Amino acid sequence: MTAYDVVVVGLGGMGSATAAALARRGQRVLGLDRYPAVHDQGASHGETRIVRKAYFEGAAYVPLLHRAYELWDELGLLTRTGGLFLGEEGSRVLGGSLATAREWDLPHELLDAAAVTARFPDMTPPAGTAALYEADAGFVSPEAAVRAQLERAVAAGAELHHEEPVTDWSADGDGVTVTTEGGRYSAGALVVAAGRWAVDLLPGLAVPLRVESRTMHWFDVPAGTFTPGRFPVWIWERPDGTTPYGVPSVGPGVKAAVHHSTVQSAEDWTAEQVGELLRPLLPGLGAPLRAAPCTYTMTPDEHPVVGKHPVSDRVLVACGFSGHGFKLTPVVGEALAALAVDGTSPHDLSTFDPLRVLPG
Ligand SMILES: Cc1cc2nc3c(=O)[nH]c(=O)nc-3n(C[C@H](O)[C@H](O)[C@H](O)COP(=O)(O)OP(=O)(O)OC[C@H]3O[C@@H](n4cnc5c(N)ncnc54)[C@H](O)[C@@H]3O)c2cc1C
Known part of the structure; x- marks a missing residue:
């Protein structure tokens, strides 16, 4: 041996x-x-993964994330696009991101729906939705x-x-x-x-451990829209708790998927359903282009x-x-x-x- x-x-x-x-x-x-x-x-796999520090999952992650950022920069693999973490007041995504940003004094801005659209014209959040904007957020491949x-x-x-x-x-x-x-x-x-x-x-x-499937979807978008520099990474907790997310376009189409879902199992969302769910937020989203399966390994x-x-x-x-x-x-x-x-x-x-x- x-x-x-x-x-x-x-x-x-x-x-x-x-x-x-x-x-x-x-x-x-x-x-x-x-x-x-x-x-x-x-x-x-799947081209992109969101990287962020104003972590709604818990402020305890921040020291690890600070070090992860140093290591990503050393590898030269992090594309900073800014990130929008959207929801209504009191939602986990918005409230949790804000609590973590405040606890660790992380640079951030709070934007209302109109301010989001003024800065990111591809995104039109519904009235009553606000966003924490973190300039340091982005993605890696x-x-x-x-x-x-x-x-x-x-x-x-x-x-x-x-x-x-x-x-x-x-x-x-x-x-x-x-x-x-x-x-x-x-x-x-x-x-x-x-x-x-x-x-x-x-x-x-x-x-x-519980293994769940998720499908990543890519949608057609007009040329020159949803690109890094013009469009951020984002996570949106809807009023019903369903939480889709997305990343700027780095290949054919723009990627979006459902992270958590309350209305049906997060495993079951079809491309057509994701498109329908997201068009109020992303009116430029066109027809589904492609999809890829992936797995989450969940803990309680x-x-x-x-x-x-x-x-x-x-x-x-x-x-x-x-x-x-x-x-x-x-x-x-x-x-x-x-x-x-x-x-x-x-x-x-x-x-x-x-x-x-x-x-x-
Ligand atoms: C759709 C989707 C979107 C995601 N988005 C994000 C995001 O935006 N940001 C983020 O931070 N995270 C995100 N994640 C989560 C992140 O991608 C995963 O947490 C991470 O990739 C898990 O890495 P891993 O090494 O645990 O698993 P894997 O990368 O799957 O690696 C496990 C490896 O073990 C090998 N293996 C297994 N069993 C054996 C065996 N018996 N013998 C030899 N080899 C074996 C496998 O072949 C595999 O290569 C996302 C995940 C999915 C599915």
Whole structure:
């Protein structure tokens, strides 16, 4: 059996960043993935992922996001377009973004519906809707990010085996053993960053994971509209709680999708329904052009699970990103590398604790 310092299972968003961070710290790293590099079978594909700091999901994310921004800038992959987080007064998206911005003194502006349209002519929010505008928000390409992290890992000496599914792992006092369809490997530590397949590879996890499907849609738009520079990233919590989002156009069409839904399952929205839902906000939205499936791995409190596996300090996990994890990939990679090498993380991961108390 070949021995490594750390085996990383899963080379998607989290695993690629972790393999790169570990290799750059001089670790002997083996990365394993069931698919070819930069595939579209998991959660890290679809051209764009929103990156933002005024986080309505919780102010505790902000120190991690500050560090993630530094790392995205180091990678040169963040396109800042500004971001609009829209809703009625008291909505989670607007109120939560504002609370986090105020708590951390993050630069932001509050805009009413008319001010939004005056600044972003492709967007016409209904009266009564307001927005927090964050100039620092933008997007990254998940494909470019995974590719860049895999290249960094290899450049720093990591060995990566694509198309080699892991079937089992075990840990004891001396280290870990990882079994794949092609062989067995021993290492001092194991990182499981298996996305939706964490459900199979981490059966003993205390935080239950639920896999949901989501469809990303692209719509035709008039030439020269919805472009970066003219149009921001956005998330809109409608009065009924249904929450669509979108990103400026970077290829054919503009992307929009449903994050959470109250009127029907978020899994069931067709392109026609998304278009109909959004035309009051985005009157330039034309016919659906294309669509792509993707998966969310949800936890009950919608916070990820990042930290030491309860069965062994040598096994680290990163899963359950609940549809909002990509922006965190570089900082999660850095934190997992530190946990594997130093035994502690430089970042406070208590919100993501695998043993946290969950809502009843
Ligand atoms: C439609 C959609 C929109 C999103 N929008 C945003 C957004 O705007 N902003 C944001 O921050 N986040 C967003 N997210 C969430 C974000 O994309 C995910 O949280 C992130 O990509 C998860 O990365 P991951 O590494 O956990 O999973 P993945 O990237 O899926 O990686 C898991 C990897 O593990 C491998 N694997 C699994 N099992 C095995 C095995 N047994 N052996 C070997 N390899 C294995 C898989 O092949 C895969 O490569 C969105 C997600 C979706 C689906």
